[in-house]
Amino acid sequence: MRATVNRKHLAVLGVLAAAAAVATPAFAQGAVAPQWRWLAFSVFGAIIAATMFVTYLAAKRVKSAADFYTAGGGVSGLQNGWAIAGDYLSAASFLGIAGLISIWGYDGFMYSVGWLVAYITVLLVIAEPCRNIGKYTLADILAYRNNPRATRIVGAISVITVSTFYLTAQMVGGGVLVKTLIGIDYEISVVAVGVLMLAYVLFGGMVATTWVQIIKAVLLVTASIVLVIMVWSQYGVFGDFLSNVVADPKVQARVAQILGDASKGMTPEQLGQRFLEPGLLFKAPIDQISLGMALVFGTAGLPHILMRFFTVPTAKAARVSVIWAMAIIGGFYVLTLFLGMGSAMKVGADQIRAVDPGGNMAAPLLAQALGGGPDSLLGNFMLAFVAAVAFATIVAVVAGLVLAAASAMAHDLYVGVIRGEHVTPQEQVKAARIATVLVGALAIGIGIAAKGQNVAHLVALAFAVAASANFPCVLLTLYWKRCNTGGIVLGMIVGTFTAIALVLVSPNMTYPKPLKAAAQKVLDGSAARKAKIDADLVVAADDKAKAAVAKAQAALDKDVAGAKATLERFGKDDTSLVGLEKPLFELRNPGLVSIPLGFLAVIIGSLLYRDKRAEDMWDELYARQNTGILAAKATAH
Amino acid sequence: MATAVPVRIDWQAIVADPRFQALHVAKTRFLWGLMAFSILFYFLLPLGAAYAPGLFARKVFGPVNVGILFALSEFLVAWGVAFVYARRANAEFDRMSAELIRDAEKIGGRK
Numbered sequence: 001m002r003a004t005v006n007r008k009h010l011a012v013l014g015v016l017a018a019a020a021a022v023a024t025p026a027f028a029q030g031a032v033a034p035q036w037r038w039l040a041f042s043v044f045g046a047i048i049a050a051t052m053f054v055t056y057l058a059a060k061r062v063k064s065a066a067d068f069y070t071a072g073g074g075v076s077g078l079q080n081g082w083a084i085a086g087d088y089l090s091a092a093s094f095l096g097i098a099g100l101i102s103i104w105g106y107d108g109f110m111y112s113v114g115w116l117v118a119y120i121t122v123l124l125v126i127a128e129p130c131r132n133i134g135k136y137t138l139a140d141i142l143a144y145r146n147n148p149r150a151t152r153i154v155g156a157i158s159v160i161t162v163s164t165f166y167l168t169a170q171m172v173g174g175g176v177l178v179k180t181l182i183g184i185d186y187e188i189s190v191v192a193v194g195v196l197m198l199a200y201v202l203f204g205g206m207v208a209t210t211w212v213q214i215i216k217a218v219l220l221v222t223a224s225i226v227l228v229i230m231v232w233s234q235y236g237v238f239g240d241f242l243s244n245v246v247a248d249p250k251v252q253a254r255v256a257q258i259l260g261d262a263s264k265g266m267t268p269e270q271l272g273q274r275f276l277e278p279g280l281l282f283k284a285p286i287d288q289i290s291l292g293m294a295l296v297f298g299t300a301g302l303p304h305i306l307m308r309f310f311t312v313p314t315a316k317a318a319r320v321s322v323i324w325a326m327a328i329i330g331g332f333y334v335l336t337l338f339l340g341m342g343s344a345m346k347v348g349a350d351q352i353r354a355v356d357p358g359g360n361m362a363a364p365l366l367a368q369a370l371g372g373g374p375d376s377l378l379g380n381f382m383l384a385f386v387a388a389v390a391f392a393t394i395v396a397v398v399a400g401l402v403l404a405a406a407s408a409m410a411h412d413l414y415v416g417v418i419r420g421e422h423v424t425p426q427e428q429v430k431a432a433r434i435a436t437v438l439v440g441a442l443a444i445g446i447g448i449a450a451k452g453q454n455v456a457h458l459v460a461l462a463f464a465v466a467a468s469a470n471f472p473c474v475l476l477t478l479y480w481k482r483c484n485t486g487g488i489v490l491g492m493i494v495g496t497f498t499a500i501a502l503v504l505v506s507p508n509m510t511y512p513k514p515l516k517a518a519a520q521k522v523l524d525g526s527a528a529r530k531a532k533i534d535a536d537l538v539v540a541a542d543d544k545a546k547a548a549v550a551k552a553q554a555a556l557d558k559d560v561a562g563a564k565a566t567l568e569r570f571g572k573d574d575t576s577l578v579g580l581e582k583p584l585f586e587l588r589n590p591g592l593v594s595i596p597l598g599f600l601a602v603i604i605g606s607l608l609y610r611d612k613r614a615e616d617m618w619d620e621l622y623a624r625q626n627t628g629i630l631a632a633k634a635t636a637h
Numbered sequence: 638m639a640t641a642v643p644v645r646i647d648w649q650a651i652v653a654d655p656r657f658q659a660l661h662v663a664k665t666r667f668l669w670g671l672m673a674f675s676i677l678f679y680f681l682l683p684l685g686a687a688y689a690p691g692l693f694a695r696k697v698f699g700p701v702n703v704g705i706l707f708a709l710s711e712f713l714v715a716w717g718v719a720f721v722y723a724r725r726a727n728a729e730f731d732r733m734s735a736e737l738i739r740d741a742e743k744i745g746g747r748k
Contacts (some may be wrong), residue, residue: 630646
């Protein structure tokens with residue numbers, strides 16, 4: 001009875017999401033040309049139909065809180081490996097890294113390495129112990145031998161903080177992405193992503209979320225392999241492929257553009273080769289190291305990734321799932337090298353940046369070019385397919401995040417803290433579903449409110465908080481006998497606040513004063529530029545020279561308009577969000593400072609606080625996390 | 638829930654059991670050793686790119702330079718670490734824990 005009602009609701013939600021996506025009157029210009037939009041919607045529709053069908057099947061299986069949060073612990077290692085990849089490979093990594101490589105060459109590829117190495121930490125010290133002692137949430141691990149109330153509160157707050165940062169970046173990024181790809185209005189994209197995700201999570205819980213993530217990961221990997229085969233097949237071995245990159249005039253022009261005056265005197269061959277060398281994008285090595293630390297330690301503290309280890313029955317299955325995830329994620333990042341370099345040749349950095357300055361459109365544009373260009377059926381089919389995969393990517397990642405935040409809210413705060421564990425199984429499931437709707441509505445609301453904001457750094461901030469607060473707390477409660485409630489509470493607070501505070505005073509924020517000064521300089525210099533253009537026009541003899549003058553005029557107009565807009569935007573405003581004229585802290589990522597501080601806070605808090613229970617329970621926790629005694633029994637129910 | 642653990646297991650005795658101690662020592666050395674190696678190897682990449690750009694730019698064959706090979710080696714090393722760990726854990730740690738799980742309720746002399 002109950003299940004039927006649920007499934008009827010599901011159908012309504014599915015139709016709503018599809019209608020929102022298809023019956024949109026207001027189209028802006030997207031990468032997919034209007035006459036091919038039906039193709040994009042057909043591929044979208046097929047993917048939505050498949051995932052809705054999976055959700056329909058899953059809805060029958062979700063009866064208890066364990067089913068809802070962890071699919072009853074019945075996911076296999078292989079399935080979970082694909083689901084982790086689906087949870088982790090967000091649009092930022094799928095589209096973003098290929099884009100970085102296509103625009104910046106080697107540095108973009110170097111950036112991708114940390115995302116894989118992060119899983120070594122997860123594999124060696126986090127996944128199996130968490131499976132052995134955890135239940136549904138990160139705070140379950142913290143509450144094991146510490147004061148459950150205190151650690152659940154700080155744990156849940158940190159989980160919700162991290163998930164909300166990540167979620168905001170996904171919602172805003174997703175809205176922009178769908179708009180850029182097919183021209184659907186930003187708000188409608190955000191609502192469509194939110195409603196679809198709610199349909200999966202609300203009715204299918206972790207069972208549906210897992211399958212949506214698996215489907216998405218399979219689609220993503222398949223699409224990437226097909227593209228790489230197509231882009232590579234015309235060349236011979238690896239060296240031949242790169243020789244063609246080096247010899248490509250578009251690549252050489254791009255390097256000359258980045259280097260500016262420094263490129264004078266370099267041969268075309270040297271320019272092309274420079275694309276394969278470090279230093280075009282990253283100037284400050286310490287920033288790279290700080291970001292690397294946030295990635296390598298933060299992944300192990302991401303609640304939606306940790307939660308995936310509670311869905312498998314044993315520690316061994318957790319191990320198998322990380323190994324599969326590493327194979328898939330690593331293989332994918334190796335493919336991005338070819339996607340990025342391929343689009344640098346086939347599409348060119350200028351055209352990629354014209355559609356999206358961040359380079360996110362590199363892979364979709366490559367697909368279109370490989371299929372035969374903007375006017376061909378195959379080219380547009382491939383573009384539509386990649387666009388649909390990107391959309392599925394966002395929905396799958398968002399579903400995992402919402403589930404993690406909702407479990408912290410319902411399981412830790414409501415059931416654990418407010419109700420003191422005294423709830424019926426029905427109430428638990430109900431609380432989980434209500435929390436899901438709340439978080440889902442919040443995600444849609446934030447997504448719409450944050451329109452036009454630069455949220456790219458929020459993913460890095462989520463990793464930084466996870467690395468500075470969650471990771472030290474989880475690691476030390478698992479491996480350090482003296483760790484106790486005092487350490488967890490202090491570590492969570494110090495880690496979270498230093499990471500956020502350092503970002504608020506970092507160069508990531510917008511500082512109007514230098515921007516306004518630069519804009520004023522452009523305006524002041526515009527008269528001289530105009531005079532030069534006029535002089536050039538007089539002496540311009542042939543069409544080529546005239547075209548050059550027209551181009552210079554267009555560039556001048558654009559610069560002046562941009563400068564005026566900047567001055568208008570900030571008005572009398574001279575300071576950043578927190579009232580600074582210039583950054584106080586020079587690193588873009590706080591990890592280098594906030595991670596050690598987080599560890600230090602856990603250690604100091606533990607040493608200053610006396611907690612007999614935490615010490616008494618150490619043997620039990622340590623024996624269980626190492627061996628898995630009682631773990632199999634705990635999941636059987 | 639954590640507190641619902643049956644009292645009949647003597648955790649102190651399990652931790653004191655020589656088989657658990659052997660597992661603990663083997664795991665601790667192996668895991669933290671691998672972990673330290675992996676992290677150091679990873680940070681060699683941004684450090685090398687920043688402080689030894691000349692080395693990274695040195696061509697090995699065709700246009701393929703040290704930097705590209707080193708970045709690719711990061712992937713191989715990560716997979717290698719996963720492989721080495723999985724082999725040891727499957728062969729050794731799992732067997733040691735299986736024994737402890739089997740005898741968990743007997744260790745410490747309680748019934």
